[in-house]
Amino acid sequence: EAGVAQSPxxxxxEKRQSVAFWCNPISGHATLYWYQQILGQGPKLLIQFQNNGVVDDSQLPKDRFSAERLKGVxxxxxxxxxKLEDSAVYLCASSGRGGGQNEKLFFGSGTQLSVL
Amino acid sequence: SQQGEEDPQALSIQEGENATMNCSYKTSINNLQWYRQNSGRGLVHLILIRSNEREKHSGRLRVTLDTSKKSSSLLITASRAADTASYFCAPAGGKLIFGQGTELSVKP
Structure with missing residues (x-):
C-alpha cells in the first residue's frame, strides 16, 4: 500500500514570508497528525484531525499556523x-480506524523548512 | 507529563553487540510504542506493548514494560550498521507524545 505522501x-x-505544506495520508486512515521536529528533538504534535474535525490543536501557534483537512482526506x-524559530522538519502521520489509543502511526518523510 | 524520556541520549557500539535503550514516563498509559528514525526520514513504528504486557519480542527487538516503575526498555540484539538511527519511545495515555530520542550509532 502507498505510504503517507508529503510535499514539498x-x-x-525568508522570515515573514508564508509557506504551505501538503499531506496525503494512507487511504482509509481517519486520523491525521502534523508534527514539528526541531533538530535534535523529538516530534512535537501540532494538530490532530479525526476525519475533517480537529481533535487536538493545543500546541498549534494559532497566531501564525493554520491547518485544514477538507473532505477528511x-x-x-x-x-x-x-519566523526563524519555525525552521524544522514538519512531519505528517496517519493512523487507521479512528486514532484509537492502541494504534500505530505511519509517517511521511517530512518537509524540511529553513527560514532565513 | 506523559512524554517519555529516553536514556542514554547517545549510544555508540560495535556491530554484533547488543544495544539497550531505556524510557521513563510519569503518567498512566494504555500502551507504549517505540519508533525508529533514520537520518532525514520520517519515523517508522517498531513495536507496541500494551499496559498489561511485560515483555514483547519482534525479530531482534525485545521490549519490556514495568508499569510500577513507569519505565520501558528496548533491546536490539546482534546490532547491524543499518540499525544506526534515532529511537523514540512514545507512552500513549490519551495522545502519543514523543521523547527526545536515543541516537544509536553502530560501527562496522
Whole structure:
C-alpha cells in the first residue's frame, strides 16, 4: 500500500514570508497528525484531525499556523508569517480506524523548512 | 507529563553487540510504542506493548514494560550498521507524545 505522501520535500523561505505544506495520508486512515521536529528533538504534535474535525490543536501557534483537512482526506499546514524559530522538519502521520489509543502511526518523510 | 524520556541520549557500539535503550514516563498509559528514525526520514513504528504486557519480542527487538516503575526498555540484539538511527519511545495515555530520542550509532 502507498505510504503517507508529503510535499514539498524541502523549502527555503525568508522570515515573514508564508509557506504551505501538503499531506496525503494512507487511504482509509481517519486520523491525521502534523508534527514539528526541531533538530535534535523529538516530534512535537501540532494538530490532530479525526476525519475533517480537529481533535487536538493545543500546541498549534494559532497566531501564525493554520491547518485544514477538507473532505477528511488531504491536509495542508500553513505558516504565515514565518519566523526563524519555525525552521524544522514538519512531519505528517496517519493512523487507521479512528486514532484509537492502541494504534500505530505511519509517517511521511517530512518537509524540511529553513527560514532565513 | 506523559512524554517519555529516553536514556542514554547517545549510544555508540560495535556491530554484533547488543544495544539497550531505556524510557521513563510519569503518567498512566494504555500502551507504549517505540519508533525508529533514520537520518532525514520520517519515523517508522517498531513495536507496541500494551499496559498489561511485560515483555514483547519482534525479530531482534525485545521490549519490556514495568508499569510500577513507569519505565520501558528496548533491546536490539546482534546490532547491524543499518540499525544506526534515532529511537523514540512514545507512552500513549490519551495522545502519543514523543521523547527526545536515543541516537544509536553502530560501527562496522
Amino acid at each position: 520535500r524541502y523549502k527555503i523561505i 488531504d491536509s495542508t499546514l500553513k505558516i504565515q508569517p514565518a
